[in-house]
Amino acid sequence: MTKTAELLRERGLKVTPQRMAIYSMLYSSKSHPSAEDIYKTLIITNPTISLATVYKTLDSFKATGLVQELNIENGRSNYDANIYPHPHILCSCCNRIYDFDADLDDILSSMRREISKQTDFIINHEQINFYGFCPDCRKKKEILN
Amino acid sequence: MTKTAELLRERGLKVTPQRMAIYSMLYSSKSHPSAEDIYKTLIITNPTISLATVYKTLDSFKATGLVQELNIENGRSNYDANIYPHPHILCSCCNRIYDFDADLDDILSSMRREISKQTDFIINHEQINFYGFCPDCRKKKEILN
DNA sequence: CTCTTAAATAATAATAAATATTATTAAGGA
DNA sequence: TCCTTAATAATATTTATTATTATTTAAGAG
Numbered sequence: 001m002t003k004t005a006e007l008l009r010e011r012g013l014k015v016t017p018q019r020m021a022i023y024s025m026l027y028s029s030k031s032h033p034s035a036e037d038i039y040k041t042l043i044i045t046n047p048t049i050s051l052a053t054v055y056k057t058l059d060s061f062k063a064t065g066l067v068q069e070l071n072i073e074n075g076r077s078n079y080d081a082n083i084y085p086h087p088h089i090l091c092s093c094c095n096r097i098y099d100f101d102a103d104l105d106d107i108l109s110s111m112r113r114e115i116s117k118q119t120d121f122i123i124n125h126e127q128i129n130f131y132g133f134c135p136d137c138r139k140k141k142e143i144l145n
Numbered sequence: 146m147t148k149t150a151e152l153l154r155e156r157g158l159k160v161t162p163q164r165m166a167i168y169s170m171l172y173s174s175k176s177h178p179s180a181e182d183i184y185k186t187l188i189i190t191n192p193t194i195s196l197a198t199v200y201k202t203l204d205s206f207k208a209t210g211l212v213q214e215l216n217i218e219n220g221r222s223n224y225d226a227n228i229y230p231h232p233h234i235l236c237s238c239c240n241r242i243y244d245f246d247a248d249l250d251d252i253l254s255s256m257r258r259e260i261s262k263q264t265d266f267i268i269n270h271e272q273i274n275f276y277g278f279c280p281d282c283r284k285k286k287e288i289l290n
Numbered sequence: 291c292t293c294t295t296a297a298a299t300a301a302t303a304a305t306a307a308a309t310a311t312t313a314t315t316a317a318g319g320a
Numbered sequence: 321t322c323c324t325t326a327a328t329a330a331t332a333t334t335t336a337t338t339a340t341t342a343t344t345t346a347a348g349a350g
Contacts, residue, residue: 132268
């Protein structure tokens with residue numbers, strides 16, 4: 001049994017070709033695709049897959065902790081098979097979303113602690129998003145000037 | 146001339162009753178309302194205001210830096226007349242959005258610096274959102290058990 | 291291996307948030 | 321006060337997501 005199938009089974013999810021395809025794509029992707037992105041990619045290899053299935057599958061993955069839903073772009077969700085909480089950076093020009101390596105774990109956990117103390121919230125998770133212009137887009141802009 | 150009217154004029158925006166009402170409401174609010182929230186509140190006192198106007202107005206406020214658009218809840222935007230970048234915390238139960246007082250400016254600016262160095266992005270702004278359960282909702286849940 | 295059944299899927303319709311269009315209205319300078 | 325241009329209200333449209341339903345399929349039982 002493949003690793004993906006095993007993962008699904010561990011969470012009590014039936015193993016279907018659609019779920020395998022969606023999880024594999026997400027797992028191997030660095031681009032934090034939206035449901036639409038996933039659908040458009042998979043429709044090529046799985047011509048009968050439906051967008052509703054992509055949404056439902058992402059919901060069940062989310063519910064069982066296989067993926068996290070990101071709140072980076074407004075009006076749509078992006079998905080990440082890296083469930084470890086980590087910050088993102090989005091280019092306001094090309095809209096690409098990147099991870100980065102800076103280790104902010106200590107900072108974030110101390111922020112959590114401090115905020116929790118102050119607000120008396122029990123914090124589940126966070127979304128830390130930076131927005132700016134990526135090197136590529138800056139270069140392009142330079143050329144145009 | 147009122148302070149709000151002056152603010153609008155400073156940004157080159159015509160002063161209209163709708164804009165005055167929207168800005169005043171946002172400015173005096175701590176709840177980070179959505180466009181819909183704003184519309185529902187203002188329709189009571191301004192019976193002819195339209196939702197499209199609320200959206201257009203928020204866009205022009207955003208474009209001129211009078212308000213910031215927040216990415217906290219998925220599927221909708223929230224607005225804040227406090228344009229200074231600051232983190233938020235949302236209760237996953239009642240969906241209320243709070244500010245808090247912890248001074249994270251130093252942490253955030255060092256994060257920016259570090260991330261900018263590492264990714265070569267020019268960072269404009271960030272959205273720092275924490276999610277969890279507020280004291281009120283925890284208390285309610287306790288009572289139910 | 292086949293049968294059974296509950297769950298998953300595809301197709302479609304419906305909803306919600308936001309944007310676009312357009313005719314009308316009003317702000318604010320001449 | 322009048323004129324021009326931008327803002328507004330009403331409406332239609334688009335986009336993202338969720339709901340509905342009939343059909344199909346995974347996978348456990350026999």
